[in-house]
Amino acid sequence: MIDTIPQSPFADVFKADARQFRADVVRGLSAPKKELPCKYFYDEVGSALFEQITELDEYYPTRTELAIMERHAAEMAGLLGPRCLLIEYGSGSSVKTRRLLDHLRDPAGYVPIDVSADYLHSSAQALGEEYPDLEVQPLCADFTRPLGLPMCRKRAARRVVYFPGSTLGNFTPEAALALLRRTAGLCGRGGGLLLGIDMRKDPRVIEAAYNDRRGVTAAFNRNILARINRELGADFDVEQFAHRAFYNADQGRIEMHLVSRREQVVRVGGVQFFFTKGESIHTENSHKYTFLGLADLAVACGFATERVWEDERGYFCVVYLTVRRSRKDGVLPGWAGRRAFPPAHEAIPVTL
Numbered sequence: 001m002i003d004t005i006p007q008s009p010f011a012d013v014f015k016a017d018a019r020q021f022r023a024d025v026v027r028g029l030s031a032p033k034k035e036l037p038c039k040y041f042y043d044e045v046g047s048a049l050f051e052q053i054t055e056l057d058e059y060y061p062t063r064t065e066l067a068i069m070e071r072h073a074a075e076m077a078g079l080l081g082p083r084c085l086l087i088e089y090g091s092g093s094s095v096k097t098r099r100l101l102d103h104l105r106d107p108a109g110y111v112p113i114d115v116s117a118d119y120l121h122s123s124a125q126a127l128g129e130e131y132p133d134l135e136v137q138p139l140c141a142d143f144t145r146p147l148g149l150p151m152c153r154k155r156a157a158r159r160v161v162y163f164p165g166s167t168l169g170n171f172t173p174e175a176a177l178a179l180l181r182r183t184a185g186l187c188g189r190g191g192g193l194l195l196g197i198d199m200r201k202d203p204r205v206i207e208a209a210y211n212d213r214r215g216v217t218a219a220f221n222r223n224i225l226a227r228i229n230r231e232l233g234a235d236f237d238v239e240q241f242a243h244r245a246f247y248n249a250d251q252g253r254i255e256m257h258l259v260s261r262r263e264q265v266v267r268v269g270g271v272q273f274f275f276t277k278g279e280s281i282h283t284e285n286s287h288k289y290t291f292l293g294l295a296d297l298a299v300a301c302g303f304a305t306e307r308v309w310e311d312e313r314g315y316f317c318v319v320y321l322t323v324r325r326s327r328k329d330g331v332l333p334g335w336a337g338r339r340a341f342p343p344a345h346e347a348i349p350v351t352l
């Protein structure tokens with residue numbers, strides 16, 4: 001599919017992407033415990049399915065975060081201050097960002113970063129039309145890799161990364177640490193990070209969010225196999241893999257798997273992969289945080305916690321972290337007196 005547009009100036013980039021995709025798939029399926037990187041969920045079909053997920057009754061994170069943004073955007077914008085350069089990781093359609101942009105004073109610019117070029121440019125254009133005074137500089141890149149920022153005309157007073165959607169939850173604790181450390185470097189002195197994170201709560205609430213009655217999450221999960229078929233010419237019999245999502249209390253995370261319904265062989269390019277009945281492909285982790293866990297992570301990455309906003313149920317939180325000037329600077333304020341959230345295995349009864 002990708003090779004049908006060789007005239008495109010991006011052809012080499014696309015080919016490199018396809019090679020990377022194939023290499024990642026082959027590596028993941030060759031591992032003793034088969035796995036696939038969750039970033040590959042988001043092709044056009046997958047992105048549309050995720051949009052549907054955000055509207056499901058069971059899937060609370062998106063609407064909870066949006067409500068926090070709506071309620072506190074003015075205060076957040078005040079903390080970010082005038083002339084801030086806003087950088088967004090995994091911008092998608094920038095719905096939550098608009099809440100912030102509505103209140104920011106004289107922003108120096110907005111740099112949405114996303115791997116999906118089409119989506120990025122169309123939503124950047126729409127945003128530019130809605131906010132004519134805002135300089136929008138979309139950056140098509142993988143924010144987990146070192147980034148060069150585009151130039152903006154206005155001089156920025158500070159750089160702030162907006163990282164909503166609990167996407168950080170998809171990273172292992174080690175990878176989250178590395179990403180936030182690099183982010184502190186990107187923002188530099190006086191810079192900040194506005195981070196949206198899904199919190200630990202009654203595992204039944206979490207599990208329901210990833211096992212919706214309409215099966216949209218199951219379709220989203222299986223789409224990764226359909227995508228491998230489409231783009232790498234593989235022959236997955238998609239229906240022969242069952243969607244499974246469960247809360248792993250030890251790790252404090254939701255795990256999504258695709259479980260082989262029978263013994264089967266799948267070909268990806270020239271490579272064969274054998275599945276036993278019941279064997280799983282681990283497709284996603286979605287880590288849920290505690291306040292203490294977040295505070296620890298922030299400190300370890302060179303950030304001080306300035307402010308925390310949460311919804312009334314404590315399901316989701318948005319934290320504003322600023323880059324510390326020195327090791328000791330700002331480690332405690334904001335956290336003094338904060339009680340740790342109950343551990344994951346202490347189920348708090350909540351009615352759905």
Ligand code: AVJ
Pocket residue numbers: 053061165166167169170209210217220284285286
């Ligand atoms: C967008 C990565 C935060 O982990 O909840 C939704 C993705 N996976 N349902 C999440 C997702 C299954 C979502 N994130």
